[in-house]
Amino acid sequence: MTVSRESYDVIVIGGGHAGIEAALATSRLGKNTLLITMETAALGRASCNPAIGGLAKGHLVREIDALGGEMAKATDHTGIQFKMLNRSKGRAVWSPRAQIDKKAYSAYMVNTCKSQAGLEIFEDEATAVTANEAGSVISGVLTRSGSSFKCQSLILTNGTFLNGLIHIGNKSFSAGRIGESASVGITESLIELGFKTGRLKTGTPPRIKRDSIDFSKTTIQAGDKNPEPFSFSTKNFDPPNEYCYITNTNQETHRIINGGLEFSPLFTGVIQGVGPRYCPSIEDKVVRFAEKTSHQLFLEPEWSNADQLYVNGFSSSLPEEVQLNSLRTVSGLENVEFIRPGYAIEYDFFPPSQLKATMETKRVKGLFFAGQINGTSGYEEAAAQGLIAGINASRSIDGSDAFVLERSEAYIGVLIDDLITKDTDEPYRMFTSRAEHRLLLRYDNAHFRLAEKGFKLGLTGQTLYEDVENQKALAVKTEAFFNSTYIKSDVINAMVETQATVKESQTLANILKRPGVSVEDIQSLLPDWVNDLSPTLLTLIATNTKYAGYIERERLQVERLSKHQQMRIPDAVDYLSMQAISFEARQKLDKIRPETIGRASRISGVTPADVSLLIILIKKNVSRETH
Amino acid sequence: MPPFVEDTIVAISTPPGIGGLAVVRISGSLALETINQYFASAQKLKPRYATFGKLKHSSLSEGEFDDCVVTYFKGPHSVTGEDLVEISIHGGAYLQQKLLEVLLRAPGLRAASAGEFTFRSFLSGRIDLSRAEAVADLIHAKDEAAHKNARNQLLGNLRLLVDAMSERLIHSLTILEAELDFSDQEIEFSPPQDLIGPLSEIQETTNSLLETYFYGRRLEEGIRIPLVGAPNSGKSSLFNLLLGEERAIVTAQAGTTRDTIEKSIVIAGHSIVLVDTAGLRETHSEAELSGVDRSLDEIDSADLVILVHAPDTETSVPDELIHTPQITVYNKIDLVSARPENMDIYLSCTTGEGFELLKKRLYSQVVNMVNVGVGGVVLSRERHRDVFIRFKDQITVCITSIQNQLGPEYIASDLRQALDILGEITGKTTPDDILNQIFSGFCVGK
């Protein structure tokens, strides 16, 4: 593959989920962009499970869509089963999930990237980043084949590839993921520039042959009958609904796994990197929860009508024969055959406290990190970071101000704020419980929250934006109608028998607020123009009305967050000399060097008293300097 | 203190050493609105003017705050840079405290934390930079005290109790959060109804804790022990003996002590305020008469009274004493050989006989008084009490939400709110605390 020039506005290294969103964003924002990746056909490849979305992750995908990213559209186009999780609970925690056709997903992304104006793809391995002499401004990259490129912004999205090391039993070998070589050189050149690095670990289960499975011994699991699409722009949504299958491990399975532990690199200490507690390997589960006699397994097709299935729940780095023998004790898998065994991979990451909220490194201007390289795990987390890095890489070239989402505005805001202020050494995954303003950040209002921002940035299309604005206006009108329309008490009392009777007439809003009453229950009270709203919009409005008290409380909390949250801390502030602040807080602050008072206050070990003192000391220093 | 710099705060801010007059300040956007609900005056409040009037409210007894002065400063022209109201009242610690409690019940107000008024003054640029360090010291000192100060064993116990309460709450929250974040996994979640039991228990503990407040206040301010008796019975002599210094004037003349004198000592690690009072008798001297009145007031607010009898004086026990715990002392035993019965202690201030017994008696009485409360915890700070009242109300909200069968995400929001309130004492609970609990308690992850 040839490229047209030696110098680009933006270069993105790595065509994974982060790299794709980054490269699409910068080129769509008018920046000449080069995407260097090891294998073009592997663009958007899903390294692990064939699914996008899920609890909290589904929120991220919707937000990416609202901001003009690609992940939601790709999922709608290539999904083979869609399901709304948490449907039995309130709207705030519903979360869409899809099984995708991995091959089609990757092909969709290859096609999208190739046809994107302003984006060139170059198949090669980047081996070093280059900077100015002081090491303070990025200048470009060098590649394995000997090319060298210049750029103003460089976005690194190397995923699990940096010095990747795969483990299967007591065998280990260098790789970026199975069948692909590791990336060597980037880490070393970053260390030279002064970056700190660490090691993490993740794992994946075996892939098995369809015709070796006895499906009659498993439970079929289908998706929703009338699924909702991820993207706001997807119309006439009618995706396939292919099956997944559920089966269970048993005590015999666990006995064999226990017998193989002496060959497990996890338990013998060969693996040094820290793995995610929320994605434990099967051997981890068997050991840590010894009292559980069975664990659920999901058999998921990797693509449409796939001859290859993914054994969700059975991630492992045990020797291949231990994996196989234990799996053969599972109902339906008595004669199972592997396409390949599960494995664990260790890789380099860069603790994200080295980043600003824009995803730019604090150390080197023009250098951005996004995705697994920041210690996250998951496609959605990677894509969200890629999008924000792309937006800011482009804006920094223009000299525009930073684009930062607050914790109260988006899960993406929570994700990035957590990354740069927490100093955890475990792979980071999104959970709804991480969002303190969870009731405001619903998956169904993602576009209401963010489409305008995306449109102003220049990424979200005009049509989508106008659609969203129209719906917003309708919602406001309908909510006002609910609040101002009174229904006579005898009508109400006749309707809902299980409820306590009312004496006076009530607004529609108040009726909706009663425990157990949903908008479906009061349809007969609503005029046609309300009943004719799309079910999705009507449910959104009903949720806003029903839980107005909660929503208002969270909104007030956000407002109460002081203006000092935004107060900037000068880069050069000398924490260690601030004797008044507790020793622990001084050290933490010095390590993380938060950009704002708000972030300082979220660092663990920094107390409110410390923050007050910090404000005082900063104000004092600032005014000294200006004298 | 931040992030909530936008709250309206209230505190007693009487400069030390000014007895009789007390100033309570309210600062923040709700200051004016709040005072207008309590203040009755012929004039309307005008910025920078002192206005006379009375405080009237259903929660205040008639006539309690009849003459007070309210001064209103409109932000930014106030020391804090915000709307500020100063209420000056006559009266001692009891009335100040009462007013503060009433104001804290007003919607949206909360007790100021250490150094918070000064901190706001600093933020608004109303105090100069040279004082910034002093503020820093103040905040720092108070913060340290909360952790370290040995005298504040009570506070240490409080932290333990609050930690235990938050732990139980986090446990409840964990169950809900696990269900929200891991509902796609095969975990049996107990229904929210199961949380009502533990929540009610937490609420009961909170109630008991709140009941210790009045008492805790006294512990904090010092347990008041006045010496009461007829003129010339030797009250001042005993007062000096207990202090170990010649603080009060002692003469052979009855009616020597006219005004009350108080002085703090430490018994069993607790601060005690000993009060020497004027002898009780019928009198026509105006000065002595008002002294007697003060003695009776002292009995009113006493935690324990030392009632001093002597052979050469006649003691009439005042009615006020009936309900007050007391130690009866028969003084001047060196003068007589016959002793009346039913006295607790027989003493001579001159020879020192019986003094050790009196000290022992005092010691055990104090220890008994202090050993009340919940798990050794007595609420003694208004700020803490304010926190626990809001906490209790929030737990009620949680229970109601569960009873109304709201979704777990809403109940979780209510519980988080409750935890945030407790966090004002122990520090905030973070999502990681909850996730850690989930990971250690449930087998999650595929």
Ligand SMILES: Cc1cc2nc3c(=O)[nH]c(=O)nc-3n(C[C@H](O)[C@H](O)[C@H](O)COP(=O)(O)OP(=O)(O)OC[C@H]3O[C@@H](n4cnc5c(N)ncnc54)[C@H](O)[C@@H]3O)c2cc1C
């Ligand atoms: C074995 C395994 C198990 C996993 N298990 C889970 C799991 O259980 N749960 C979960 O949520 N997530 C899991 N993941 C993580 C998930 O795959 C990643 O989080 C996600 O793909 C990260 O996206 P990314 O864009 O950062 O990087 P990746 O998707 O890894 O993409 C990196 C891309 O960069 C390219 N590249 C790397 N270095 C260079 C270079 N020097 N030059 C040119 N191109 C380069 C690669 O070719 C690749 O295309 C797993 C990943 C692996 C490999």
Ligand SMILES: Nc1nc2c(ncn2[C@@H]2O[C@H](COP(=O)(O)OP(=O)(O)OP(=O)(O)O)[C@@H](O)[C@H]2O)c(=O)[nH]1
């Ligand atoms: N012999 C003898 N005299 C005592 C004793 N205690 C006090 N006195 C004397 O009694 C007189 C009165 O003592 P005070 O201590 O002034 O008595 P008081 O109760 O404070 O008196 P008023 O202040 O006037 O109410 C003084 O002359 C003391 O010296 C005692 O134990 N024995």
Ligand SMILES: [Mg+2]
């Ligand atoms: Mg006297």
